[in-house]
Amino acid sequence: MAEPRTAGAIYDLGYQPYRGARLSRASAIRNLFVFSFRTAFGLGRGSRSKVLPMIVVSVVTMVALGMIFMAAATARPSIINYAAHLSFTAFFLALFAAAQAPELIVTDRQHGALSLYLSRPMSGTDYAIAKWCALVAAMLVVTLGPQLVLFGGKVLLSPTPSVVLEAEYRKLGPIVGGMFATSCFMASIGLGIGAMSSRRGYATASVIAFFLLLPAASQIITTAATGDVKRYAVLANPLLIVNGFALWLFDIEARRRSPIARAGLPGEVYLYAILVVCVIGMTIVWLRYRKSEA
Amino acid sequence: MTLISAHELTKRYPGGVVALDSLTVDLEPGIIGFVGANGAGKSTFIRILLGLLPPTSGSVTVLGMDVTRQRMAVRRLVGYMPEHDCLPLDVSATDLVTHLGQISGLPLTAARERAAEMLRHVGLYEERYRLIGTYSTGMKQRVKLAQALVHDPKLLLLDEPTNGLDPVGREDMLALVERTGREFGIAVMVTSHLLGEIERVCDFLIAIDAGRLHYAGPVAPYTEQTERLLVELDDDVPEFAERLRAEGLDVHARGPELSVGLRDDTTYDIVRDVAAELAAPIARLEVSRRRLEELFRETSLIAADRG
Numbered sequence: 220m221a222e223p224r225t226a227g228a229i230y231d232l233g234y235q236p237y238r239g240a241r242l243s244r245a246s247a248i249r250n251l252f253v254f255s256f257r258t259a260f261g262l263g264r265g266s267r268s269k270v271l272p273m274i275v276v277s278v279v280t281m282v283a284l285g286m287i288f289m290a291a292a293t294a295r296p297s298i299i300n301y302a303a304h305l306s307f308t309a310f311f312l313a314l315f316a317a318a319q320a321p322e323l324i325v326t327d328r329q330h331g332a333l334s335l336y337l338s339r340p341m342s343g344t345d346y347a348i349a350k351w352c353a354l355v356a357a358m359l360v361v362t363l364g365p366q367l368v369l370f371g372g373k374v375l376l377s378p379t380p381s382v383v384l385e386a387e388y389r390k391l392g393p394i395v396g397g398m399f400a401t402s403c404f405m406a407s408i409g410l411g412i413g414a415m416s417s418r419r420g421y422a423t424a425s426v427i428a429f430f431l432l433l434p435a436a437s438q439i440i441t442t443a444a445t446g447d448v449k450r451y452a453v454l455a456n457p458l459l460i461v462n463g464f465a466l467w468l469f470d471i472e473a474r475r476r477s478p479i480a481r482a483g484l485p486g487e488v489y490l491y492a493i494l495v496v497c498v499i500g501m502t503i504v505w506l507r508y509r510k511s512e513a
Numbered sequence: 514m515t516l517i518s519a520h521e522l523t524k525r526y527p528g529g530v531v532a533l534d535s536l537t538v539d540l541e542p543g544i545i546g547f548v549g550a551n552g553a554g555k556s557t558f559i560r561i562l563l564g565l566l567p568p569t570s571g572s573v574t575v576l577g578m579d580v581t582r583q584r585m586a587v588r589r590l591v592g593y594m595p596e597h598d599c600l601p602l603d604v605s606a607t608d609l610v611t612h613l614g615q616i617s618g619l620p621l622t623a624a625r626e627r628a629a630e631m632l633r634h635v636g637l638y639e640e641r642y643r644l645i646g647t648y649s650t651g652m653k654q655r656v657k658l659a660q661a662l663v664h665d666p667k668l669l670l671l672d673e674p675t676n677g678l679d680p681v682g683r684e685d686m687l688a689l690v691e692r693t694g695r696e697f698g699i700a701v702m703v704t705s706h707l708l709g710e711i712e713r714v715c716d717f718l719i720a721i722d723a724g725r726l727h728y729a730g731p732v733a734p735y736t737e738q739t740e741r742l743l744v745e746l747d748d749d750v751p752e753f754a755e756r757l758r759a760e761g762l763d764v765h766a767r768g769p770e771l772s773v774g775l776r777d778d779t780t781y782d783i784v785r786d787v788a789a790e791l792a793a794p795i796a797r798l799e800v801s802r803r804r805l806e807e808l809f810r811e812t813s814l815i816a817a818d819r820g
Contacts, residue, residue: 233696234696234697234698235630236665237619237623237627237664237665239619239620239623240620241589241617241618241619241664242615242618242619242620243618244585246615246618247615247616247617247618250612250615250616251616254612263604263605263608264603264604265603265644265646268603326601326603327601330598330599330600330601330602331595331597331598331599331600332599332600332601334565334593334595334597334599335593335595335599335613335660336613336616337565338563338565338588338591338593338595339588339589339613339616339617339664340585340586340588340589340616340617340618341616342585
């Protein structure tokens with residue numbers, strides 16, 4: 220670091236070149252992941268960017284706390300229901316994906332920031348991986364977070380926590396796996412649609428439309444069609460896919476006369492539907508950003 | 514070491530547009546001015562250097578590394594300031610520049626330090642904690658320059674850094690570019706469609722026109738070539754132009770207005786002597802700079818004449 224110094228320039232060290240280590244591409248991906256994860260909650264951003272994430276976080280938390288409170292007040296621990304929490308909050312989760320997926324990927328393109336990333340040691344695929352992981356992680360906070368609160372509540376409310384813990388322990392695997400699948404599902408839909416949009420507003424509107432129009436279409440098909448088409452039409456509704464998946468995962472009987480009970484599909488079908496949607500969404504994102512490399 | 518070495522570099526876009534046409538050029542470190550009209554292929558060249566566009570044919574190395582095969586290694590040592598808007602508006606300049614420094618491979622502490630240093634270098638002090646959305650165009654251009662410098666590149670590619678700035682802002686930006694090149698010892702390639710603007714700060718100049726190399730060399734001979742003496746006579750004196758041409762000067766005459774190629778100081782003497790001999794009063798005498806577009810047009814006309 221010994222720069223030639225002249226007597227008159229004691230305080231001016233001149234330009235200091237960087238001589239330290241330069242980290243790998245993996246660390247760049249990790250950094251973009253953390254930066255984007257924070258962005259998903261508006262951290263390090265203006266106050267307006269914090270509004271929607273905070274609404275979603277508080278709603279899902281309040282619902283969970285509400286369930287625990289009711290269970291405590293009525294002394295009926297069965298009120299704490301993982302699957303019910305997911306179906307209550309599914310709309311807010313979809314809203315989170317609709318707003319934050321475009322925030323993560325469309326704004327970079329809209330404002331031209333993508334070229335700042337791709338002119339650095341980072342490929343389009345690296346970028347897509349970081350963004351996808353960031354949104355899945357952010358979705359996990361709003362999906363898995365409240366489920367774990369419910370889990371904790373259920374254990375602690377019981378007069379014999381250790382007994383309940385043993386019973387509930389087996390559900391921890393399905394909870395984590397299920398919420399991970401749900402997060403991937405919604406993130407893939409949001410990013411897949413986002414990758415095809417040029418402006419953030421359009422992307423958000425499209426994702427919301429996706430979650431609102433498809434249920435309507437599903438309903439129409441169910442009413443009009445017969446036989447297998449009628450049964451499988453339930454899969455056209457993304458929120459019901461999540462719902463059906465949750466019921467199957469926790470081994471809960473669907474309420475009678477609900478669309479899922481009427482369809483009577485084997486539970487694995489919902490898992491496959493989620494996997495297919497994830498693969499499609501990730502492929503769209505990858506194709507879109509792999510090209511950006513060129 | 515050669516900074517940039519292009520050999521028969523050609524880029525043809527799918528639509529059939531030829532952006533670069535067998536460009537061969539070797540550039541040494543220093544401040545390099547890269548001029549050409551809009552659409553001449555400047556941005557295409559820069560995008561190829563960054564490995565963002567594959568060349569159709571030919572090869573190019575940056576700092577001795579092949580840009581298609583060692584793309585990531587090249588990008589690690591190159592800083593790029595795009596021509597277009599590229600800043601997210603909802604982040605502070607410090608956060609953005611630190612983040613981009615980390616993407617370029619700096620550890621967090623180093624990235625923070627260098628981000629603060631570079632933002633100070635470009636003249637952003639307390640403002641750097643504010644959201645970029647609240648900045649003026651000039652401040653945004655400065656942030657764009659700072660992010661290109663944060664990872665201590667060996668080569669800085671600045672694509673039209675004065676775009677969208679007012680005259681004072683342009684001056685400031687060019688002074689900043691010059692200081693960066695001289696004091697930091699970082700090689701700089703700066704593009705512009707205005708020759709007059711960047712010639713002052715450059716050691717070396719390359720000019721391209723419609724994807725072809727027009728000139729590559731020191732600045733002075735080229736700018737002299739672009740300077741002309743405008744002579745306006747009181748009356749139309751046809752012999753005037755004849756006499757000047759007889760002295761070997763390049764003259765374009767349009768009525769009483771003559772545009773004379775400025776060779777050196779003797780050009781003035783010749784004009785003075787001819788005016789005295791012909792007793793032709795001179796109404797106006799002015800050194801003017803031809804615009805780049807005119808220069809390209811004339812040279813291509815000459816080439817067409819010869820062909």
